[in-house]
Amino acid sequence: MTIEIEPANHADIPGLIALLGVLFSIEQDFRPDAEKQHRGLALLLNQPGRGQIFVAREPERGIVGMVSAQLVISTAAGAASAWIEDVVVIEDCRGTGLGRRLLEAATAWASSRGAKRVQLLVDADNHPALGFYRHLDWEPTRLLAWRKFTD
């Protein structure tokens, strides 16, 4: 069955929330929260100049994978760069090339909008994902992600 990689739309939000529930159950720094995910996805879909969500869509089952990309300005690169987030494929579709295709779509989108670099964060214990990115020629950095909540 053909699976297309295409931009997400508002009707996809329930499927995207389900996928993010899978992802945020794996990543120890996050917790699934359908209401917050709904708000975040709607914000992103309402600002197409700022970011883009791509889905892997199967005719029968609907959305079986997703990725998002968001632009920032990098002073290091002297140009835009893009954060790639929300990389997830449903379990029984993994290993069929969808993760690669989703990342390619997000990278092409970022590049077409002037991004000279794409970057992402990976849970240090997520060894399958680390192997996946390494296989696709992503380079690890010496930076660590830190955070502080403002509310």
Ligand SMILES: CC(C)(COP(=O)(O)OP(=O)(O)OC[C@H]1O[C@@H](n2cnc3c(N)ncnc32)[C@H](O)[C@@H]1OP(=O)(O)O)[C@@H](O)C(=O)NCCC(=O)NCCS
């Ligand atoms: C990580 C994930 C997105 C990969 O998606 P996928 O669709 O299974 O990956 P693909 O089938 O597109 O794999 C692409 C290539 O990477 C290779 N690969 C995949 N996982 C690998 C691993 N752990 N180690 C080495 N190579 C790996 C594949 O063999 C394939 O190689 P090829 O294209 O040269 O034949 C998917 O496993 C997933 O959703 N995991 C749970 C969520 C998650 O951890 N997301 C990452 C958050 S940072």
